Amino acid sequence: xxxxxxxxxxxxxxxxxxxxxxxxxxxxxxxxxxxxxxxxxxxxxxxxxxxxxxxxxxxxxxxxxxxxxxxxxxxxxxxxxxxxxxxxxxxxxxxxxxxxxxxxxxxxxxxxxxxxxxxxxxxxxxxxxxxxxxxxxxxxxxxxxxxxxxxxxxxxxxxxxxxxxxxxxxxxxxxx
Amino acid sequence: xxxxxxxxxxxxxxxxxxxxxxxxxxxxxxxxxxxxxxxxxxxxxxxxxxxxxxxxxxxxxxxxxxxxxxxxxxxxxxxxxxxxxxxxxxxxxxxxxxxxxxxxxxxxxxxxxxxxxxxxxxxxxxxxxxxxxxxxxxxxxxxxxxxxxxxxxxxxxxxxxxxxxxxxxxxxxxxxxxxxxxxxxxxxxxxxxxxxxxxxxxxxxxxxxxxxxxxxxxxxxxxxxxxxxxxxxxxxxxxxxxxxxxxxxxxxxxxxxxxxxxxxxxxxxx
Numbered sequence: 486x487x488x489x490x491x492x493x494x495x496x497x498x499x500x501x502x503x504x505x506x507x508x509x510x511x512x513x514x515x516x517x518x519x520x521x522x523x524x525x526x527x528x529x530x531x532x533x534x535x536x537x538x539x540x541x542x543x544x545x546x547x548x549x550x551x552x553x554x555x556x557x558x559x560x561x562x563x564x565x566x567x568x569x570x571x572x573x574x575x576x577x578x579x580x581x582x583x584x585x586x587x588x589x590x591x592x593x594x595x596x597x598x599x600x601x602x603x604x605x606x607x608x609x610x611x612x613x614x615x616x617x618x619x620x621x622x623x624x625x626x627x628x629x630x631x632x633x634x635x636x637x638x639x640x641x642x643x644x645x646x647x648x649x650x651x652x653x654x655x656x657x658x659x660x661x
Numbered sequence: 662x663x664x665x666x667x668x669x670x671x672x673x674x675x676x677x678x679x680x681x682x683x684x685x686x687x688x689x690x691x692x693x694x695x696x697x698x699x700x701x702x703x704x705x706x707x708x709x710x711x712x713x714x715x716x717x718x719x720x721x722x723x724x725x726x727x728x729x730x731x732x733x734x735x736x737x738x739x740x741x742x743x744x745x746x747x748x749x750x751x752x753x754x755x756x757x758x759x760x761x762x763x764x765x766x767x768x769x770x771x772x773x774x775x776x777x778x779x780x781x782x783x784x785x786x787x788x789x790x791x792x793x794x795x796x797x798x799x800x801x802x803x804x805x806x807x808x809x810x811x812x813x814x815x816x817x818x819x820x821x822x823x824x825x826x827x828x829x830x831x832x833x834x835x836x837x838x839x840x841x842x843x844x845x846x847x848x849x850x851x852x853x854x855x856x857x858x859x860x861x862x863x864x865x866x867x868x869x870x871x872x873x874x875x876x877x878x879x880x881x882x883x884x885x886x887x888x889x890x891x892x893x894x895x896x897x898x899x900x901x902x903x904x905x906x907x908x909x910x911x912x913x914x915x916x917x918x919x920x921x922x923x924x925x926x927x928x929x930x931x
Contacts (some may be wrong), residue, residue: 496689496795496864497857502703503796510716511801514774517720519766522727526742527765529730536732 624654677879678886684879687871692793692864708794711787715777723773745769748916756920757927764923767808771801772916775859779908782867783901790908793863795856802856805919813926855918862911866904873897 628650632643676682696704726741734742748769753761775792782790791797813822826843827836873896880890 496692497860499794499796499799500704502705502709503794504800505703506705506709506712507797508800508804510712510797511770511774511804514716514719515767515770518723518770518773522723523745523766523769526727526730526738526745529732530742533732 677882679882679884685875687868687875691871692867708789708791708797711781711789712778712791712797714787715781715791716774719770719773719777744773748772752913752916752920756917756924760927761920761923764920768916768920771805771919772912775801775915776909776912779863779911782863782870782908783904788870790863790867792859792911793867795860798856798860801915802852805855805922806852809919809922809926812923816927851922855915859911859915862907866900866907869900870897870904873900 628647631646631650676685694706694708696706697710698705722737723741726737730738745765749762749765752772753765753768757764778791778797781787782793817825826847827839831839873893877890877893877897880886880893
């Protein structure tokens with residue numbers, strides 16, 4: 486009881502035991518927090534910040550990559566469309582050219598055939614003419630010799646003879 | 662009669678209004694405790710037990726929170742991170758900026774130890790603010806001051822440290838007055854106010870709570886006193902909430918001043 490009576494006098498004067506316990510308590514708190522626990526959490530906080538920033542950077546990178554690919558695809562698509570249009574155009578041109586060539590060729594062929602036919606006709610006509618020439622001479626000679634051989638007194642006989650001659654001429658043709 | 666005895670008398674119900682005994686006003690004696698045990702000449706008392714419990718509690722909480730920190734925080738880690746980041750952003754950064762981050766563990770220890778010690782006044786059973794015993798305040802002040810002086814000497818030099826106490830351009834004849842005043846400020850007034858502010862607030866808070874606790878009980882008799890007892894009980898609730906704020910505020914102030922001292926040691930104020 487006398488301990489309480491003397492200690493109660495001045496609240497600003499500490500007791501030795503309190504000083505010791507107070508110091509030990511705080512040193513323990515600071516020692517464990519400051520050297521064991523806080524470094525761990527601060528490291529973790531730094532890591533977390535880094536990973537979040539890293540994640541953001543990665544996402545941004547991926548986005549950029551996606552954009553780049555999209556652009557590339559678009560470009561390729563446009564190129565392909567362009568190429569297809571060009572090919573179509575080329576094909577049309579080629580087709581038109583082929584048609585034109587074919588038509589020209591066909592016309593040339595037709596002309597050639599026509600010309601050949603005309604030449605043949607001409608040749609046959611010449612041949613016929615030549616044959617006619619020779620035959621006309623022979624026939625005329627033969628007819629003249631018959632007319633001269635028979636007496637040409639009677640006009641009726643002359644007619645009959647001419648008819649007969651012509652009839653003979655036609656008969657071999659009919660027989661053939 | 663000692664406080665313990667009178668408190669016991671009041672709280673075990675013998676003493677009420679009109680029952681012949683006076684109001685057992687709380688006083689200095691309520692801050693004295695019978696030793697739980699004694700080693701040599703050192704008495705181990707309830708406040709010391711509370712201090713040890715507070716230290717153990719703070720360590721246990723942060724151990725649970727930070728021993729195996731997770732990338733995605735959960736539970737205790739979440740709460741403790743909130744706590745240390747609050748100390749960093751509300752106390753450390755405003756005073757010291759980013760260069761002060763290496764003092765964060767010190768300030769966090771200081772803040773949470775003081776806060777939990779203060780909160781002891783509100784918990785039933787404990788019901789005593791450790792920091793209302795100045796023996797627990799001075800060690801903190803001494804440690805803060807040792808750090809303060811050490812950093813000052815290291816960053817400004819021994820001579821430069823004292824020279825920087827005197828603002829430049831002061832007339833020569835003022836120095837004989839200024840130097841003692843400044844020295845007194847640095848080595849007596851500042852540490853004294855740092856410690857006593859915390860101590861006195863906790864002391865007063867405990868006194869206030871005790872006054873209204875005791876008054877409520879003392880007035881609660883079958884008489885007009887019952888009415889006053891209800892008023893006193895309302896005051897208990899009010900003071901309780903007030904102390905909840907003061908406990909936090911005093912821990913905050915002590916830590917903020919420490920941060921300011923460290924900042925002024927790192928570079929002279931003028």
